[in-house]
Amino acid sequence: MATQSNLPRRSFLQRLSALGAGLSSIPLVGSAGIDWYQAEHSRIYTLMTNPSGLEQPTRKLGVALVGLGGYSKTRLAPALQQTQHCRLSGIVTGTPAKATEWMQQYNIPRTNVYDYKTFDRIADNKDIDVVYVVLPNSMHAEYVIRAAQAGKHVICEKPMAITEKECQQMIDACKKANVQLAIGYRLHYEPFTREVMRFGQEKVFGPVKFIESSDAFRIGDPTQWRMKKELAGGGPLMDVGIYAVQGTRYVTGEEPMSVTAQFGPKTEPEKFKDVEETLFWQFQFPSGAVSNSTTSYTAGVERLYASCEKGWFELSPAFGYGPLKGRTSKGPIDLPHTNHQALHMDGVCKDLLDGKKLPDHITGEEGKRDVRLLQAIYRAAETGNKVKLA
Ligand code: NAD
Numbered sequence: 001m002a003t004q005s006n007l008p009r010r011s012f013l014q015r016l017s018a019l020g021a022g023l024s025s026i027p028l029v030g031s032a033g034i035d036w037y038q039a040e041h042s043r044i045y046t047l048m049t050n051p052s053g054l055e056q057p058t059r060k061l062g063v064a065l066v067g068l069g070g071y072s073k074t075r076l077a078p079a080l081q082q083t084q085h086c087r088l089s090g091i092v093t094g095t096p097a098k099a100t101e102w103m104q105q106y107n108i109p110r111t112n113v114y115d116y117k118t119f120d121r122i123a124d125n126k127d128i129d130v131v132y133v134v135l136p137n138s139m140h141a142e143y144v145i146r147a148a149q150a151g152k153h154v155i156c157e158k159p160m161a162i163t164e165k166e167c168q169q170m171i172d173a174c175k176k177a178n179v180q181l182a183i184g185y186r187l188h189y190e191p192f193t194r195e196v197m198r199f200g201q202e203k204v205f206g207p208v209k210f211i212e213s214s215d216a217f218r219i220g221d222p223t224q225w226r227m228k229k230e231l232a233g234g235g236p237l238m239d240v241g242i243y244a245v246q247g248t249r250y251v252t253g254e255e256p257m258s259v260t261a262q263f264g265p266k267t268e269p270e271k272f273k274d275v276e277e278t279l280f281w282q283f284q285f286p287s288g289a290v291s292n293s294t295t296s297y298t299a300g301v302e303r304l305y306a307s308c309e310k311g312w313f314e315l316s317p318a319f320g321y322g323p324l325k326g327r328t329s330k331g332p333i334d335l336p337h338t339n340h341q342a343l344h345m346d347g348v349c350k351d352l353l354d355g356k357k358l359p360d361h362i363t364g365e366e367g368k369r370d371v372r373l374l375q376a377i378y379r380a381a382e383t384g385n386k387v388k389l390a
Contacts, residue, residue: 071134254287
């Protein structure tokens with residue numbers, strides 16, 4: 001019994017011990033990034049067991065955060081104090097009081113502070129290598145394109161944009177400027193998530209048959225941009241439903257062939273005038289796997305469950321900042337809790353420093369795949385028809 005429940009941890013440690021020999025092979029959504037994953041897990045393990053054994057990087061990339069709202073303030077800026085391969089070097093804000101506060105708190109020189117009018121002058125700033133766009137969804141496209149035109153690599157928060165067409169324009173602008181574009185898919189660098197990617201894609205519990213994948217929460221302030229279609233592109237689907245979409249894709253390693261979807265009732269019609277309150281959708285995958293998902297701004301759920309031919313596995317919570325928790329039909333998943341944002345930014349910046357192409361599963365192409373699916377889910381719910389995707 002003890003052996004069974006320890007299996008996932010043992011396999012994790014066995015993979016770690018195999019790192020030096022380069023023996024481990026962990027499949028990813030997309031094609032590249034395995035080297036980084038192995039090295040990063042080795043780093044986490046060293047950090048946990050022998051912190052003084054960490055190699056000190058010779059250079060850190062300078063990151064400028066664009067938009068100093070909740071996510072920048074409570075997650076990204078603190079994470080940038082822990083990163084090995086990047087540091088907070090600049091800010092872009094329309095609020096002078098925030099500029100003063102951040103300059104003091106993070107020792108940012110005035111020369112590295114911009115507003116939305118002076119933004120393009122970032123082109124002349126050698127202290128800023130990467131621009132991280134953390135604005136309301138409908139503003140992502142404009143600032144990613146302007147950052148690319150300024151010759152900077154870009155990280156853009158999810159959802160990448162509000163239409164597939166905008167995603168393509170962002171990809172094209174980065175290609176033209178010869179800079180790389182990453183999406184804020186922090187979970188792609190997170191150990192529990194990596195483990196369920198492996199379970200599903202390597203068929204560790206046999207072929208995946210059903211997936212339940214849901215992400216929802218009760219929203220507060222009804223006046224915020226998330227409740228305005230023009231700024232958010234939609235409701236909870238654009239905000240957190242995208243995690244449930246991602247969950248089904250990275251567990252199967254497949255792209256859905258079709259989608260059906262249904263809007264839930266508006267139980268608070270005054271509040272939800274502009275965006276949906278609740279949405280349900282179902283994907284069919286080429287292997288025969290099917291998924292059922294919920295997103296909502298009315299009550300919480302955060303779960304990724306896969307039923308397979310020879311067992312099951314689950315993360316719950318699955319998509320938040322952690323600690324995430326996992327179980328399988330063979331016992332608990334025992335992995336370290338990590339700082340998702342630090343891992344993500346370090347992963348991206350290490351590749352940039354090494355002059356490597358970013359792995360496909362973190363790029364604008366991946367962001368565009370998700371936005372295409374979000375649009376298809378809305379179309380299916382609006383028409384009541386099954387929307388074919390393949
Ligand atoms: P927020 O409302 O806390 O902050 C938004 C920021 O944008 C504020 O600083 C605001 O001043 C600025 N802004 C500029 N123009 C604006 C306008 N016209 N209307 C409203 N705000 C404007 O939002 P947030 O939670 O920080 O989200 C920002 C982005 O980050 C979103 O795309 C969101 O999806 C993403 N996000 C990602 C995660 C994650 O886990 N990856 C978590 C939270 C948010």
